[in-house]
Amino acid sequence: MTTSRLEPIHNEALRLDESDPAPKRDAFELPHNDQGPLAYLTGNSLGPLPKQTRSELATELDDWSRLAVDAHFEATNPWYDAHLALAEPGARLVGARPHEVVWMNGLTVNLHLLLASFWRPEGKRTKILMDAPAFPSDTYAVKSHLRQRGFDPDEHLIVVNSGTEQATTAEAFEAAIKAAGDTLALGLIAGVNFLTGQVHPIARITKALHDVGALAGWDLAHAAGNIELKLHEDQVDFAAWCSYKYLNGGPGGLSGVFIHERHAQNTDRPRFGGWWGNDPSTRFKMHQIPEFHPVPTADAWQLSNPPILALAPLRSALALFDEVGMAKLRARSERLTGWLRKQLPAWVEVMTPADAQGAQLSLGVQQAEDVQKTLQREGVVCDVRKPDIIRAAPAPLYNTYEDAYRLVRALTLANDPGSIA
Ligand SMILES: Cc1ncc(COP(=O)(O)O)c(C=O)c1O
Structure with a gap:
């Protein structure tokens, strides 16, 4: 040439x-x-720096300097509910309702929290199904949950198309799901495979999982900000993604979590408790109400108060997605x-x-x-x-x-x- x-x-x-x-x-x-x-x-892998992020961070530092604790209510972007302001742009990004989305923690941490809530092995319905090659952190998380509850991953983890680096067809997923039938508790699958770049059909695989009575969880690390998502409409049960790739939210940036409202509103579903997941109307009753009352939204999975310096870059990053659509x-x-x-x-x-x-x-x-x-x-x-x-x-x-x-x-x-x- x-x-x-x-x-x-x-x-x-x-x-x-x-x-x-x-x-x-x-x-x-x-x-x-x-x-x-x-x-x-x-x-x-890591999105570049949006110019506006410098001033978003500077604003938080200035408010911290000027107001300290009062910034929780008086900052330019009051810290107390800073996470709520990002639920709407997050929801637009993944095709969700704002109360179905929360930004918190790192992705792997969130996968653990979600597995604790949504993988509930009962009777013979114990197995978890993943795509291949799965991102190692996802595999570690799933295997550690299985082992922690005394289930051997060799028996209870189904990896579709294992051992290959080739695309996995929707038919292969459907066949594996059907074969597992009522032994399958949960699918945890990548919306876009990190290695092959393949986009998986979320609605179709979610339906196949639901047809056998399993739940559908999605790792959208390589999907958020890359492809169009309709998580609410597609009946996805839960999903999580990171913000530092296509979303340009900064290194180690916060992870987004989607929990379908049918689960968020069911406050009986087990989850770990923390004060920022508690109903805001009783959050500050502190020692007076020692019982955890989860708010009936995705926020209920939030344990700690939001990390303001990690949320700030998301404001400028997500605004760019809203401006273009x-x-x-x-x-x-x-x-x-x-x-x-x-x-x-x-x-x-x-x-x-x-x-x-x-x-x-x-x-x-x-x-x-x-x-x-x-x-x-x-x-x-x-x-x-x-x-x-x-x-x-x-x-x-x-x-x-x-x-x-x-x-x-x-x-x-x-x-x-x-x-x-
Ligand atoms: C598909 C997938 N899952 C999980 C992770 C781990 O993310 P974190 O380090 O934010 O927990 C990554 C990171 O690149 C990823 O691509």
């Missing part, structure tokens, strides 16, 4: 950036090096990732199924770490999942077609260093 063969692709990328621009590129501080901005295609964003994502897929060199094997792709494409390449070195030299940021997968995720809020083109060029160079002048 020569420069002249890539030139038309570059020109097309530049034309597309005119006609289909990234709607919020200017709202971010994008990573750069001495040569200029990097082609940052790793928002599926998830439907518009997903449409641009389909165009952008679809275009990238078509331009990739033929020697790259795309693992992500074309009919079930989100922003991320998982690329099977030999000697991935060598390829990664070329990408780094060319200012293209992707990540490697050993031994042979490179993940590239153009984020529709800020990535351009030229960013996608730079990946194509760098891959071309990696394969044949002499091919481009």
